[in-house]
Amino acid sequence: MKNIFYIILMISTLFFLQACSADEEVATTAASQTMTDSTGASVSLDGNYVIKCNGTSYGSTHFFNKQEILISGTNYTETFAQFNDTDCDNSTSTSKSVLTFAVGSDTKTSGSDNSSKNGLAVTKIVLAVQSSTLTIHQASLVTSSNTMKMYGYSDWAVDVEKETWGLNEDGTVVEAEVVGYKINAIWHVSGTSLTFGDTEGIDRTKVYPTELDNSTVWKKD
DSSP: OHHHHHHHHHHHHHHHHHHHHHHHHHHHSOOOOEEEOTTSOEEEOOEEEEEEEEEEEETTEEEEEEEEEEEETTEEEEEEEEESSTTSOSEEEEEEEEEEEEEEEEEEOOOOSSGGGSSOEEEEEEEEEEEEEEEEOOHHHHHHHHHHTGGGOSOOOTTOEEEOTTBOTTSOBOTTOOTTOEEEEEEEEETTEEEEEEOTTSOTTTOOOSSOOTTOEEEEO
16 A cells, blocks of 8 residues: 555656646746837737748849748747749758847837838837858758858758858858847838848947838738
8 A cells, every 4th residue: 555655646746747847838938029010009029920932133143032030929030041943942041040039119210311211110129149050952052062161061961950150151250149149120010011120230239220121021921
């Protein structure tokens, strides 16, 4: 009887610990983040935002790409997939950036020569980079990447993800690119459209942008 009692006690303890663990997981899951949209309403940011297949040119070379942002709680994952066909069916590589973010105060855009782009309702956002990776999907590109030692790697393989955050393309280290690196941005939500402004080219950790990149609009899927 004593053995049975101890077995029951152990099983009960196990279930208790599992229940506590499950409660902790729920408690640590970040709630959906909200911000003020163009109408003044509070909207949830959770969702999948996309830029459909489109063309890009680098000199005489033409690429096609699709972009996607997945926002869940305070997690932000941006995927940039490149293709060599106009229908974006034949993928060549995929870049992925994983970040976390925090919603700040509301403000207005300013500084544009186009007055219609000033005074738009935006929200200050602080992002923190967790990782940035590249995956190559074609054998010929793997071979050339290994020959070049792209990002310092000579062991690229098809569909194998490599970390690129903190590295130049020649493999040298970028001292500033550490995990948790902050980026100040502004976001604008209008209906199902999401538009950003970021501080590329200036001190991204101290200065907020004042204008939106209206050429790049993400649509909620």
